[in-house]
Amino acid sequence: MRCTVRGCEGELRRDGTRFVCPRGHSFDVAREGYVNLLQVQDRRSSTPGDSKEAVAARRRLLDGGFGRPLLEPLLALVAEIAPPTSSAVLDVGCGEGTFLAAVAGSLRLEGTGVDISTPAIEAAAKRHPGLLWVVANADRGLPFADGSFRLVMTIAGRRNAPELRRVIDPAGRLIAAVPAEDDLRELRAAIHGNALIVDRFGPLLSALDGAFRLEARRVVRHTARVEAPVLLDLLAATYRGARRSQKDAIEALDGMEVTTSFTLASFRPVG
Numbered sequence: 001m002r003c004t005v006r007g008c009e010g011e012l013r014r015d016g017t018r019f020v021c022p023r024g025h026s027f028d029v030a031r032e033g034y035v036n037l038l039q040v041q042d043r044r045s046s047t048p049g050d051s052k053e054a055v056a057a058r059r060r061l062l063d064g065g066f067g068r069p070l071l072e073p074l075l076a077l078v079a080e081i082a083p084p085t086s087s088a089v090l091d092v093g094c095g096e097g098t099f100l101a102a103v104a105g106s107l108r109l110e111g112t113g114v115d116i117s118t119p120a121i122e123a124a125a126k127r128h129p130g131l132l133w134v135v136a137n138a139d140r141g142l143p144f145a146d147g148s149f150r151l152v153m154t155i156a157g158r159r160n161a162p163e164l165r166r167v168i169d170p171a172g173r174l175i176a177a178v179p180a181e182d183d184l185r186e187l188r189a190a191i192h193g194n195a196l197i198v199d200r201f202g203p204l205l206s207a208l209d210g211a212f213r214l215e216a217r218r219v220v221r222h223t224a225r226v227e228a229p230v231l232l233d234l235l236a237a238t239y240r241g242a243r244r245s246q247k248d249a250i251e252a253l254d255g256m257e258v259t260t261s262f263t264l265a266s267f268r269p270v271g
Contacts, residue, residue: 001019001037001134001143001144001145002021002143002144002145003021003023003025003037003143004037004038004039004042004136004141004143005021005023005025005039006039006041008021008023008025010022010025011145012027012143014029017029019035030122030125032122032125032126033125033126033129033133034121034122034124034125034133034135035132035133035134035135036118036121036134036135037134037135037136037143038116038118038135038136038137042136042137042140043137047118048116048117048137049115049116049117049118049119049120050095050115050117050119050120051117051119052119053236054236054237055095055096055117055119055120055123056123057232057233057234057236057237058095058096058233058237059096059098059123060233061230061233061234061237062096062098064230066230066234066260067098067099069220069221069222069260070099070155070177070220070262070264071098071099071102073218073220073264074099074102074103074153074155074175074177074264075102075103075106077175077216077264077266078103078107078151078175079106079107081151081173081175081266083109083150083151083172083173084150085107085108085109086108086109086110087109087110087149087150087151088109088110088111088148088149088150088151089103089104089109089110089111089112089149089150089152089153090111090112090113090114090142090144090148090149090151090152090153090167091103091111091112091113091114091152091153091154091155091157092114092138092142092152092153092154092159092160092164093114093115093138093154093155093156093157094113094114094115094120094121094124094155094157095115095117095120095124095155095157096120096123096124096127097113097120097123097124097125097127097128097131097133099153099155100112100113100124100128100131100153101124101127101128101131103151103153104131109150109151110131110132111128111130111131111132112131112132112133112134112144112149113131113132113133113134114133114134114135114136114138114142115135115136115138115157116135116136116137116138116139117135118135121133121134121135138163139160141160141163142160142163142164142166142167145167146166146167147166147167147168147169147170148167148169149167149168149169149172150168150169150171150172150173151173151175152164152167152168152172152173152174152175153174153175153176154174154175154176154177155176155177156177156178156179156262159176159204159207159208161207161208161209161210161211161212162211164211164212165211165212165269165270165271168269170269172269173215173266173267173268174208174212174266174267174268174269175264175265175266175267176204176208176264176265176266177220177262177263177264177265178200178201178204178262178263179198179200179261179262179263180200180201180219180221180261180262180263181197181198181199181200181261182195182197182221182259182261183259183260183261184234184238184258184259184260185259186256186257186258187231187234187235187238187250187256187258190250190253190256191235191246191249191250200263201217201263201265204265208267211269211270211271212267212268212269212270213267213268213269213270214265214266214267215265215266215267215268216265216266217263217264217265217266218263218264218265219261219262219263219264220261220263220264221259221260221261221262222259222260222261223257223258223259223260224257224258225255225256225257225258226255226256226258227254227255228250228251228253228254228255231250231253231255231256231258232247232250232251234258235247235250
């Protein structure tokens, strides 16, 4: 890892319960096992990223199997790429850690997760202590040395293309997943009165252009009936600033069919 103190970027090495760089800057390892490298200038609020409530809602959804339709194709895609055992995988915008832990455990990779949300990283570190969890702002920069990772993932997360390209091994791969146009269309219609078609894959390609080349892609789609309590968790996890009227509209429902849909793609680094 690299030191995030402005103008430093020295190598961080573990020294007991802290990480220290050659200039003496140090970062304590939290009791839960993660390290917070976020600097004051790298945050827009005192509590950036997902709230504790949003993290808890997402954890309940994933524990209940809501992420399985994406997780299974993700594991299959990583297996096709076949990164060498014990090589390193980075999840940018890792949230509470479910996807990274599954990928690292399935293929025996060294896993590192980074997210700007302290509650998310804390939840990840508590459940998956064998991986490295880091609080940092991926939009500003990734606190890792050049070419550190054979596999980098961003699951509905950040896409700072120059930084993603910098930290990935030239022979590595980037895996990205973004919500497809019909993702949560029924929930969006119930909340807003309509379900606008939003293209998220086009902007992803534009953001990565020049740094990565598309290798393969597929749409992963699943529809199932969801009861009201789970709908409320979806609302909390997806619409962080949901209004009381939106929550009331969901609470009035007995349940509904909900479609989850993602475009899953792999990319080769360019250059």
